[in-house]
Amino acid sequence: MDRVLAGAAGLAVWATLLCNAASLAYFLRGYVVEASRRRRRGCVARSGEDDVALRPEDEDPDHAVALAPDAVLSLELGDPTMYEAFWREVGGRAATVIRGWQAMSYVSDDAALCWFLEPELEREVRRLHRVVGNAVVDGYHLVVGTGATQLYQAAMYALSSTASGGKPVPVVSPAPYYSSYPPQTDLQLSGFYRWAGDANTFAGGERIELVCSPNNPDGAVREAVVAGGKAIHDLVYYWPQYTPITGRAAHNIMLFTVSKITGHAGTRLGWALVKDPEVARKMVYFVDRSTIGVSKESQLRATKILGVVSDAYETPPAGDSGATVPRLFDFARRRMEERWRTLRATVAASGAFSLPEETAGHCNFNKRTVTACPAFAWLRCEKEGVEDCAEFLAGHKIVARGGEQFGGDARCVRINMLDRDQVFDMLVQRLSAI
Amino acid sequence: MDRVLAGAAGLAVWATLLCNAASLAYFLRGYVVEASRRRRRGCVARSGEDDVALRPEDEDPDHAVALAPDAVLSLELGDPTMYEAFWREVGGRAATVIRGWQAMSYVSDDAALCWFLEPELEREVRRLHRVVGNAVVDGYHLVVGTGATQLYQAAMYALSSTASGGKPVPVVSPAPYYSSYPPQTDLQLSGFYRWAGDANTFAGGERIELVCSPNNPDGAVREAVVAGGKAIHDLVYYWPQYTPITGRAAHNIMLFTVSKITGHAGTRLGWALVKDPEVARKMVYFVDRSTIGVSKESQLRATKILGVVSDAYETPPAGDSGATVPRLFDFARRRMEERWRTLRATVAASGAFSLPEETAGHCNFNKRTVTACPAFAWLRCEKEGVEDCAEFLAGHKIVARGGEQFGGDARCVRINMLDRDQVFDMLVQRLSAI
Incomplete structure (x- = not known):
């Protein structure tokens, strides 16, 4: 993939980004984030005297905060916020309700080897x-x-x-x-x-x-x-x-x-x-x-x-009644494959970076051959004169973790691949522009 | 209190126990426990597709399990299960509801000194x-x-x-x-x-x-x-x-x-x-x-x-509409004072034990003089020939932590004063019988 012609690869990147913008709008639903300040509010749902049903106002009030065009992209941690989209899709079935009097003891099962394990x-x-x-x-x-x-x-x-x-x-x-x-x-x-x-x-x-x-x-x-x-x-x-x-x-x-x-x-x-x-x-x-x-x-x-x-994965697919149940590994593999395809195309087009070679293998779970889609990109800067890739990217408002921290080369950085869509898309845009 | 005549003190103990049995039945509601095996089940409330209201079957299924008359009383940990009664009283207002997509990030506020503090x-x-x-x-x-x-x-x-x-x-x-x-x-x-x-x-x-x-x-x-x-x-x-x-x-x-x-x-x-x-x-x-x-x-x-x-404590008392709001420190102080009164009377009556002397002082919060009601009883065995109080009590199916573990005297033990009512009442009965 790294050898694809720069022009064609560049085209592929923008096509993918456009595709993302359209087909993923369903998942995106605007819960993007101000990357430089990820303050969350109102996470505890208020509840009435004797029932604890959620009300519409219990939705996340931050979900419409947009990412500024010049925002610093914090991709140093492995924060997996990409998955929020999936859990919004699942909805109320994934909510946890804990009564005031529940699970108060230190002990879950004092006869068990791991006595604090529920x-x-x-x-x-x-x-x-x-x-x-x-x-x-x-x-x-x-x-x-x-x-x-x-x-x-x-x-x-x-x-x-x-x-x-x-x-x-x-x-x-x-x-x-x-x-x-x-x-x-x-x-x-x-x-x-x-x-x-x-x-x-x-x-x-x-x-x-x-x-x-x-x-x-x-x-x-x-x-x-x-x-x-x-x-x-x-x-x-x-x-x-x-x-x-x-x-x-x-x-x-x-x-x-x-x-x-x-x-x-x-x-x-x-x-x-x-x-x-x-x-x-x-x-x-x-x-x-x-x-x-x-x-x-x-x-x-x-x-x-x-x-x-x-x-x-264990429930039989719904019949005529219709709604399909969102499946986590399907969602995440689809998303990761798209992101890696986009990133590899971007890197190939830029000429300034390289990535570890793509590998693939038969997956017993997916029952097909799949590519490896790591949670981090281990990106190497190939640009003449750049000795410290983390410093170089910081100049482009991309915060990644420098290679020496991993006992490796300072020309490499680790970049989180699991942030929210908007952050990933902006990362790709900035890498393309380098 | 330690010097009260044994007979009178014994009477006081039994009177208090009877009183407990009656006036605390309201709080007790039968959620006692099999002390030798505190397994809990069904703590996660099931919920429907788009609402997460609790249903009656989500109540704790264990709440009616009774303590066997010869049960081992595990009072070694400081497990504060006494408070379950209070939180049942409070009801649904104390329930926490967490949506699937909430609070997924490592970060609560990345500009704060303690960035993982909500x-x-x-x-x-x-x-x-x-x-x-x-x-x-x-x-x-x-x-x-x-x-x-x-x-x-x-x-x-x-x-x-x-x-x-x-x-x-x-x-x-x-x-x-x-x-x-x-x-x-x-x-x-x-x-x-x-x-x-x-x-x-x-x-x-x-x-x-x-x-x-x-x-x-x-x-x-x-x-x-x-x-x-x-x-x-x-x-x-x-x-x-x-x-x-x-x-x-x-x-x-x-x-x-x-x-x-x-x-x-x-x-x-x-x-x-x-x-x-x-x-x-x-x-x-x-x-x-x-x-x-x-x-x-x-x-x-x-x-x-x-x-x-x-x-x-900050909401003004309800008017004609009626229901008073349960107040945690009032509940716990009342309960602790009752327990300490009972325990001191029991110890005085037995002649086999002693406790640190009772102290009292003006409490700015309670706006009156209150006694100290520690979360643990530091009980000393005064019985002739008993060198190891923990071992002695274990013979009476009371598990307490031995004094040497605290850098202290093996004639002392630490006993949890915060277990559920039935456990505390059985403790007092057993100490009375020694």
């Missing part, structure tokens, strides 16, 4: 993995956490706190690695584990390897550098909108998060599938000591949201 | 402190956390991560101290801070002091052992149901949590009032790195719940 959430998580076929769940323990971030720390703790030698266990990941791994690992200068950099150049013996697949930032499908060692598999992007589902993963510790499945990043809800019950128990201990469990509200909402996702 | 929650927190008069809020920064637990770690991090010398800063608290302080402090064997035990016997120089007031486990009102040093004020029990509000606290770092105010422990939502913006920024950094912010669902629910609490 049993309904556990059921929905296992069901979703079965629907998608991306991970083995039978024989695995489920540990819930405040995002995959907390579980990643819990897993490092579980794998290192009983290590012999009294020295911190080195933690490594092949570069380019997720930029938050180093600062999260060394946040407290733990006596149990310590960041040790690129797994490919690490020369020591015992280590914990973080295997992110598909990889953040570059979308690569990865296996552990050292097979059979202590590893934490960060599979938060192993979902059918981002990558072909080629089989059920069955690693010792696998991390997932609702953020990257359904777009509910603010929910801060992740889970780990853990083979060894002792490791699971230590992870539970870590989550207990660091936050005394995980928000019940987040769990109740994730239960509802994941249930809606699975229902759409 | 602005509505900040307003309600400041309003509640003004209503109660227990803490100065003007000139303070608000940092939200996954419970006071996370904020306590964030505060230690903020106070120690820039300390000179490269050695962990000692963390101390006067015994008896909250039993979770040592394991939480040393969870990761941080290079920045390290648990150093009883503040009263600590001989070193630089230290961080944890000042819990009223104190967990014994309810004592405390000041820092070393005035003017680095201190974290854990004020989670400084609310009018537990202690007289004698003035607005104005320490450098003050921690609070909804758990101990409204009983929503499962919400995992706390906040810190922080004077120094640099300390606040470091705390925000810690929460960002450890969990990328705080559950938006918890924040939305806390916003709703705290709003209902403040409304009841």
Whole structure:
């Protein structure tokens, strides 16, 4: 795709943008955002004395705020706001209602290994993995956490706190690695584990390897550098909108998060599938000591949201009665394919940038060959004289994360591919103009 | 009270229990619990296509499960389930409704110091402190956390991560101290801070002091052992149901949590009032790195719940139209006074136990002299030959936390005073029978 003639590619970009403007207007419905200041208001629905029905005025008052033509595009975080369009489409069926007296206790099930995990959430998580076929769940323990971030720390703790030698266990990941791994690992200068950099150049013996697949930032499908060692598999992007589902993963510790499945990043809800019950128990201990469990509200909402996702694939299609049920992975794959097609055409046309080569594979879930559509673009600046791509793009009001933060090249940046349509469209326009 | 004649006191206990049974039946409504297995089900209300009204079948299906006469009473945690009765009384006005598309972003307000704090929650927190008069809020920064637990770690991090010398800063608290302080402090064997035990016997120089007031486990009102040093004020029990509000606290770092105010422990939502913006920024950094912010669902629910609490004190009393609005602090103080009266009479009658002496003071909020009614009873076993009170009580199917865990005496135990009525009543019956 990178070799398509610049003129033709440029034409393709504008055609796609026009197409977006027309066919996606249905989803867009104007809930765009002032990117430099994403203040939200009025999120708690008011309710009457004894009923809690939503009223029209409970709709998001910000949904008509337009993005200014010279707005700074904040694409540094992986904020998955693209998914708002889907959940508006789903409507009231996806709403979560929590009574004042519900879920007040610390405890969800004090007989369970993970005593703060809501049993309904556990059921929905296992069901979703079965629907998608991306991970083995039978024989695995489920540990819930405040995002995959907390579980990643819990897993490092579980794998290192009983290590012999009294020295911190080195933690490594092949570069380019997720930029938050180093600062999260060394946040407290733990006596149990310590960041040790690129797994490919690490020369020591015992280590914990973080295997992110598909990889953040570059979308690569990865296996552990050292097979059979202590590893934490960060599979938060192993979902059918981002990558072909080629089989059920069955690693010792696998991390997932609702953020990257359904777009509910603010929910801060992740889970780990853990083979060894002792490791699971230590992870539970870590989550207990660091936050005394995980928000019940987040769990109740994730239960509802994941249930809606699975229902759409398990419920037989509607007959004459008509309305089709929105299906999350269909929505997100369609959107991601469009965005990647557009971005690749733009990059090819510009000549100033390059992207990792497009890959594809048979997806067991989609039952067809699909391209990889990573949640981030790992964009390399090929322009003469540009050494720092993040700085260069900042001059064009595009805020991206610089490559050195990922243990990589400063000529690369990571760009969020999951922002709202209007932000993505403006990104493409600005890249085209460079 | 401890010196009242055993016979008279015994009579008083049974009279109070009878009184409870009658006058509290209104609140009780049978939502008692199988203490050995607190599984909850069906917490997410089902909803129709485009409306999210609650239906009668969405009520808690467990509310009629009775406590078996020989049930183990789990009073080791500080689970504040006593408050469920209040929130049932409030009804639908306290329900939180969250649409599928709401609060999906990581970001609440990216221009704010605490960018993951929902602005509505900040307003309600400041309003509640003004209503109660227990803490100065003007000139303070608000940092939200996954419970006071996370904020306590964030505060230690903020106070120690820039300390000179490269050695962990000692963390101390006067015994008896909250039993979770040592394991939480040393969870990761941080290079920045390290648990150093009883503040009263600590001989070193630089230290961080944890000042819990009223104190967990014994309810004592405390000041820092070393005035003017680095201190974290854990004020989670400084609310009018537990202690007289004698003035607005104005320490450098003050921690609070909804758990101990409204009983929503499962919400995992706390906040810190922080004077120094640099300390606040470091705390925000810690929460960002450890969990990328705080559950938006918890924040939305806390916003709703705290709003209902403040409304009841700020709204003028209803006229002829009638229904009085339930008032949280009135409910909880009444309940706590009854429980403490009952427990003190029971202990006096038994002769086998003792409690810290009752204290009282003028409460600016209640506008009268009130007794201290701590959230825990710090019970001492005075029985000949009993060296380990927790073990002794376990023999009577009362699970309490042993005194050594608080840096104190094994003849003492900490007993939760905030469990449901039926559990408390059974506790009193069992203590009476010893």
